[in-house]
Amino acid sequence: MRKINTRDFRIATRTTSRDINRRIALNLIREHQPISRADLARHMNLTRGVVSVLAQELIEQDLIYEGATGEAARGRKPTFLHVRTQDRLAIGVDVRFSKTYLMLCDLSGRQLGIEIYDTVFSIPGFVKDLASRVKKMLKRHGVNVPCEGIGVVFPGMVDQRTGRILNAPALGWRGVDIRSKLAAATGLPVHVENSGRACALAQLWLENGEVTAGHNFVYVSVSDGVGTGIVVNGELLRGRDHVAGEFGHMTLDLNGPRCMCGANGCWEVYTSNLATLSRYFGWNLSKLSPKHLKHVERKSFTIVDLITRARGGDAKALSAIQTSARFLGLGIAAIVNTVNPDGIYLAGEITAAWDLIEATVRSAMAERILTEAAAHTPLRVTSAQEYPRLRGAAALIAAPTYAAPRVA
Amino acid sequence: MRKINTRDFRIATRTTSRDINRRIALNLIREHQPISRADLARHMNLTRGVVSVLAQELIEQDLIYEGATGEAARGRKPTFLHVRTQDRLAIGVDVRFSKTYLMLCDLSGRQLGIEIYDTVFSIPGFVKDLASRVKKMLKRHGVNVPCEGIGVVFPGMVDQRTGRILNAPALGWRGVDIRSKLAAATGLPVHVENSGRACALAQLWLENGEVTAGHNFVYVSVSDGVGTGIVVNGELLRGRDHVAGEFGHMTLDLNGPRCMCGANGCWEVYTSNLATLSRYFGWNLSKLSPKHLKHVERKSFTIVDLITRARGGDAKALSAIQTSARFLGLGIAAIVNTVNPDGIYLAGEITAAWDLIEATVRSAMAERILTEAAAHTPLRVTSAQEYPRLRGAAALIAAPTYAAPRVA
Structure with missing residues (x-):
């Protein structure tokens, strides 16, 4: 049971119910894709008609698309729904003491390109270098859609709300407004996070079907x-x-x-x-x-x-x-x-x-x-090969699309 | 940002938006009572008409009532809204190693009667004794409305969902289905909790206006x-x-x-x-x-x-x-x-x-x-005189009335 915060609440509007259900549908499609409208309706315990309206809205918002047509024993063949992630791109950056990892991926976290290089410790140098590498990487991969943002994770204390590094002892950085510097240099939205927490974000937003x-x-x-x-x-x-x-x-x-x-x-x-x-x-x-x-x-x-x-x-x-x-x-x-x-x-x-x-x-x-x-x-070992920090950096960009609407 | 749990979600319905706003209104009335509809509308940033409908529904649900009429510089005098807690009663019980504390209170946690006695260590004895004391206390206070439930807190591990005491070393109790025993003996709904957590519940649900x-x-x-x-x-x-x-x-x-x-x-x-x-x-x-x-x-x-x-x-x-x-x-x-x-x-x-x-x-x-x-x-010392555990026990009964609706 959650208490309503009387100093920070969200009034529900005429569209709130549909917003909630559309977001639930999007998450279910993401988890079960490819999925037919009929199966989605079963998962949501709603009528096929209601679900079709939600699906249509998600298609209009470019969040999902219709893929192949499935088989049906009789009647109309179902069209499968997919979440549109392949042509929605993000950059993830994992800054460590020794190396910096730079990844281009889609919003599902699928890696399209990766680059590993020595970490630049001077802040202006770091910003300039990263902006140039991002530009080259987008060009190299022939990206002709806008990249939706850059997620950067640092070892140290980060204020995710203001985009500031409070203290990153391993880098010797303290009180650095890294988000606005990187945003200015790249022209892209930038989100920052601490690397330990980024791993948790990757697990939360980019892994599938973890029940326990x-x-x-x-x-x-x-x-x-x-x-x-x-x-x-x-x-x-x-x-x-x-x-x-x-x-x-x-x-x-x-x-x-x-x-x-x-x-x-x-x-x-x-x-x-x-x-x-x-x-x-x-x-x-x-x-x-x-x-x-x-x-x-x-x-x-x-x-x-x-x-x-x-x-x-x-x-x-x-x-x-x-x-x-x-x-x-x-x-x-x-x-x-x-x-x-x-x-x-x-x-x-x-x-x-x-x-x-x-x-x-x-x-x-x-x-x-x-x-x-x-x-x-339960303890679950995740493979070091999965680049959890980098994926967490990408999750910073992907999460808002799938998050539950804030209400009450 | 919260991820939607695709294995445990709540579909929004036609009434969800209004349910949410009514619950927000109830919490605001509770915090600011006595409050006029006009002031409530300002707090919610909604029109007075919309708020009047919500207030009317809350009155019909017996959750609030109209009290005294206020002053107005001109036009119709406002009627103040109050949360109905005085005639809604709960019993709180705090079982400790030495003493057991029994309190009759209203849903705001206001103490109407209290009794402190030596803890009974035999489980059947404890149940029988408590049931009899509850009955007498309700009678003594001339309670002619149904008591809404008994909240009991124990020192030890408690499964709040099943109502079982897993292990309370101080009492020597282990694996005791205390909720169903007490419910059978008293005929009232019973909720149980660990006493440390109960204090947090009291702070969350029964204290007012804690901003920080x-x-x-x-x-x-x-x-x-x-x-x-x-x-x-x-x-x-x-x-x-x-x-x-x-x-x-x-x-x-x-x-x-x-x-x-x-x-x-x-x-x-x-x-x-x-x-x-x-x-x-x-x-x-x-x-x-x-x-x-x-x-x-x-x-x-x-x-x-x-x-x-x-x-x-x-x-x-x-x-x-x-x-x-x-x-x-x-x-x-x-x-x-x-x-x-x-x-x-x-x-x-x-x-x-x-x-x-x-x-x-x-x-x-x-x-x-x-x-x-x-x-x-910030550290804040709470006075030991406030009986936080007992109030937490009562909060177990009060909370569901005010909690945020679960959606998405």
Whole structure:
């Protein structure tokens, strides 16, 4: 039960009911396409006549189109409905400490082109370079329809409403009005988001048919740090100050090693890729800094290599990974005890070792989760190959088309 | 932006728009009563004619009534609208380890009668006793309208949907279908909830005019343990397994003292009333058990007495309180970093010492909260005299009348 906000409500109008049903129809077509009007009517429990009117409106709005004609045992053959995504394009950008990923895709998140290059740390340089790459990419792919926007995700604190980067320590950027700079340079609408939350957006808006954890889930992404995105009732939680979901900085041990955030014993100090590598190389966890990130880059020895060594019989490598896995499970336990989502998605290189670490993660969860049922919260590993951050960047552009109308 | 759940959606009908607007009107009348139709129209940005139709429907549904006639400079004098709550009654029950609180109130939460008695630990005894007390209370207050229901809150894990107590360690109850037992014994509709979450419900549904933290807040209640309720977008978060909001059992120190839940170093081990008293009396935090609760009961020395001693110059008492205050702040920091609510409500006896501990709490928050803005999350102390749990129990009955219609 939701309370109506008497200081921020939406009055329903004459068209509200039809707007709602049209949007429901669009989402059902998107999920079940190709789908006939008759099947859509069954899904919506409405008459075929009512559904035909909704479909006609969606066609007129260029949101769906009629495709092939199906077979019917008798009578008129049905025409299948499809969501129009192929010729609606978006750009996704994932800015990381080392590399920047640039993707051209359609509104379903289907990748049409990708480019990976060294991150430009100067802000004017970054903007100019990105604008030129976007232009070239659109040209290279012979795009003759307007691109609907650019979604950019950053590692750090982002104010999605104003389009400002509040603080991105890995880039050394603070208080940067990146949205208006990029919009001015590209002439396209720009949306920005934090990369941890972007993964949750990709899962919410671009994945299909997730029954168990579709609308209440937490996405945990383990990389240089630990980013998480919380989705409650089909909506990403951003919070009053854009820090919602920073489970990476909850405490595991008040007297633990110092985290880059300045506090001690944060979850990510124990379970990030850097933490895992540090255990293997004998680095002091308390003294980790962006320098180590550079070091790791330079050596080009990554967690993937560590997993390879562990699989090859390197006991020290396996132990470093298992220790991180235990802490991963302990942190997940806190997510379960506090947010208690329908499911948790896990991403990041360490999940490539899921067969090795699942039991460790599960047993650490059971140590601290309050009920047995909750300890069995579904965990789903997403493949690192799917570019969840990039897809999340694209989801920033796609979501408004499909979102539920705001009412009451 | 909310994603439509294609497996659980609500089709809008011919009456949906009017249902939505009527419910908005009801909430506005509730907040601004007494209010004229003209003022209501201004709040809703609708014509007076449209609003009069909505008001008429609400009158016909017995949800509002017309009260006194107001003054007008010229023309027809306005009739003021009021929400009909006085003759709509509910029973709230707060079951605690030591005492059970029983309240008769109207749907605005206004207390008409209260009774406090020793908790009955046998389940059949509890049910029989409560049914008889409810009957007597309704009779004593000459209630000649049907009571709309009984809301009961328990310390422990409750499945609000099925009305079952999953596990209430303080009572020794596990897997008890309490709702159907109480409904059978009283002949009234019964709703159950966890007491920590009930406080959040009271804040959400029965408090008026909270601007800063009205629809996204966390309610932290410090007592024998630490209970929290999370409200996101005007809705209480219950979670897949009814454990959402158990911040009391997040880790502050993996190697810390053992908690009654079985894990080590939970937040509540450091900041509950029992923890504070233990520090003063030199009890071993690791060995706390329900026995100590009984001990505290027997001695009748409570945290309130400790605060009195601290104010009287007892340095050891003050130190015990300040140490708990620091841990209170460290736990709040985790709430801010993960859920990042618009505000946090604090309840429990220790808040009577707020003037002594606020600086300590704030400084502990600043130690760990990621941004300065977030470190300034509003904290609001609610008075322990307001019976937040009891009011939350009553809110279980009141809420459905005012909740937003579910659409899309």
